Amino acid sequence: MAYLSIENFYKSFGKTEVLKGINLSMQKGEVVSIIGSSGSGKTTLLRCINFLETPDNGVMTLDGELLFNSNAEKKDGDMALRNKRLNFGLVFQSFNLFPQYNVFKNITLAPTLLLKDKIKAYKKQLQEEKLSRKEISSKIATFKEAEKKAIDKDAEELLEKIGLTEKRNSFPCELSGGQCQRVAIARALALKPKILCFDEPTSALDPELTGEVLKVIRALKDEDRTMIIVTHEMGFAKNVSDKIVFMADGVIEEEGAPKDVIENPKSEKLKTFLHGVTNKDGE
Amino acid sequence: MSFSYVTQSLLGGFAFTCLLFGLTLIMSIPLGLIISFCSMSKFKPLSFITKVFVWIIRGVPLMLQIFIVYFLPAKFWGELNRYYYFTYGIQFGHNGAGIGTFIAVVIAFVINYAAYFSEIFRGGIESISAGQYEAGKVLGMTKTQIFFKIVLLQVVKRILAPISNEVITLVKDTALSNTVGIIEIILQAQLFTEKAIWPLFYSGAFYLVFVGVLTLLFGYIEKKLSYFKA
Ligand SMILES: Nc1ncnc2c1ncn2[C@@H]1O[C@H](COP(=O)(O)OP(=O)(O)OP(=O)(O)O)[C@@H](O)[C@H]1O
Ligand SMILES: [Mg+2]
Numbered sequence: 001m002a003y004l005s006i007e008n009f010y011k012s013f014g015k016t017e018v019l020k021g022i023n024l025s026m027q028k029g030e031v032v033s034i035i036g037s038s039g040s041g042k043t044t045l046l047r048c049i050n051f052l053e054t055p056d057n058g059v060m061t062l063d064g065e066l067l068f069n070s071n072a073e074k075k076d077g078d079m080a081l082r083n084k085r086l087n088f089g090l091v092f093q094s095f096n097l098f099p100q101y102n103v104f105k106n107i108t109l110a111p112t113l114l115l116k117d118k119i120k121a122y123k124k125q126l127q128e129e130k131l132s133r134k135e136i137s138s139k140i141a142t143f144k145e146a147e148k149k150a151i152d153k154d155a156e157e158l159l160e161k162i163g164l165t166e167k168r169n170s171f172p173c174e175l176s177g178g179q180c181q182r183v184a185i186a187r188a189l190a191l192k193p194k195i196l197c198f199d200e201p202t203s204a205l206d207p208e209l210t211g212e213v214l215k216v217i218r219a220l221k222d223e224d225r226t227m228i229i230v231t232h233e234m235g236f237a238k239n240v241s242d243k244i245v246f247m248a249d250g251v252i253e254e255e256g257a258p259k260d261v262i263e264n265p266k267s268e269k270l271k272t273f274l275h276g277v278t279n280k281d282g283e
Numbered sequence: 284m285s286f287s288y289v290t291q292s293l294l295g296g297f298a299f300t301c302l303l304f305g306l307t308l309i310m311s312i313p314l315g316l317i318i319s320f321c322s323m324s325k326f327k328p329l330s331f332i333t334k335v336f337v338w339i340i341r342g343v344p345l346m347l348q349i350f351i352v353y354f355l356p357a358k359f360w361g362e363l364n365r366y367y368y369f370t371y372g373i374q375f376g377h378n379g380a381g382i383g384t385f386i387a388v389v390i391a392f393v394i395n396y397a398a399y400f401s402e403i404f405r406g407g408i409e410s411i412s413a414g415q416y417e418a419g420k421v422l423g424m425t426k427t428q429i430f431f432k433i434v435l436l437q438v439v440k441r442i443l444a445p446i447s448n449e450v451i452t453l454v455k456d457t458a459l460s461n462t463v464g465i466i467e468i469i470l471q472a473q474l475f476t477e478k479a480i481w482p483l484f485y486s487g488a489f490y491l492v493f494v495g496v497l498t499l500l501f502g503y504i505e506k507k508l509s510y511f512k513a
Contacts (some may be wrong), residue, residue: 030316048373050421052417052420053419077426078426082425083423084387085420085421086423087423088421090417090419090421092414094414096415096417096418097418098418098433098510099437099513100436100440110423110424113423113424113428114423144492163490172510172512173512187422188421188422191423
């Protein structure tokens, strides 16, 4: 059974049909790259997976858990939606770092906010155990302290992983695009998502900054992280992916092992697409 | 009519100016935020009504709004004036203005300024890119957390200049309260004009100092927020 499975995703915006029946599955630890020309629905698919859009039709399961079903009787509440989202991380093309926080705070903000929920749950649990008020507050203090330390330690490790330990106190406006994107990756990783998604992570970068971001993603692949990467970097996709998916006009036109897809394209659309990409590279 | 006597009288009037200024600011900012949320609401009838309301409030002179709030239930405010005058001796003006008058003026000011602020807030909030909200969402934050932890400070930074304009205008608009008999600083100075003109200039100095302090304050906040770009 697949780790992530998406069945029959449909999505329209008004009269524009963007996704027209997407079926996608992947195993744990796999990297799937999605390629395809502009407007083919790649971003929309990622947004549906991350619950930023709701598909009009479809079913999604992750690790045996039903995350989305368009035929479900009742819609998810805010809380349920939030928890489902946390299964995934998303790295945006335009980074979307929080400008008022330094690098470290950008990474630790979300885990710190989630800690509040955790503390609430823990408190409830302690209250049910009928402990005295004093005991509860001392236990909570210890718990909070330990969790905070863990968050900080995680952040330090992530900073090291993206090679920005010296920049921990810098603000996003003081960083290059490549550095911003590396921070965005660390920020997403801090919540320990089961699957990390990238939407053209290097498209907003100067060519000389692309490499440093790809290197980080490459390192994540070496840790066997499960990732979905929308990209126009053919060489990178071929090199890092276990599977490449080619989307055209809202459907998956072709998919397979990187070598097959890129070197032996079967469909006409993929041939045309690859031809266009290689021509551009040759300029 | 010594300098110190005039100073004292003007200070008395200035106290009302400051009181009206402070009360208006404290209440119109949260109210303005609420109005801005209403006008951005996805529930169309609510946003429509709110927009019409803002249009009316911004489209009609503040002086007229003060008159309407004051004269429409004039009897009620009058009763309030008399009650507080006879039981506590509180009086706000030479022609019977009292607590009731003052409350009416505050209401008119709060509504008027809330409408202006709401538009500034709306502009600021809508100028924050959808990406900031989405980044918050995919990081599992609640709507409230996204607003207070991510959006708010960026909005504050962006709207600081128009807000400071509005606040400085408010300082001077408080003078309109004398149209219904509140003896604020200008009316106080005007009471001296039969004997001398210089208290009018003097009253102007109060405004200049007040606005000067506000300008410094806003400059300070702007500098404090200059560490990031938004
Ligand atoms: N919120 C929206 N409202 C209306 N139309 C939308 C919306 N989002 C996307 N679309 C449309 O859906 C189509 C697919 O968009 P999408 O962003 O998924 O393509 P893409 O494959 O990511 O393209 P690109 O390579 O340019 O990023 C486009 O025609 C776009 O105009
Ligand atoms: Mg896209």
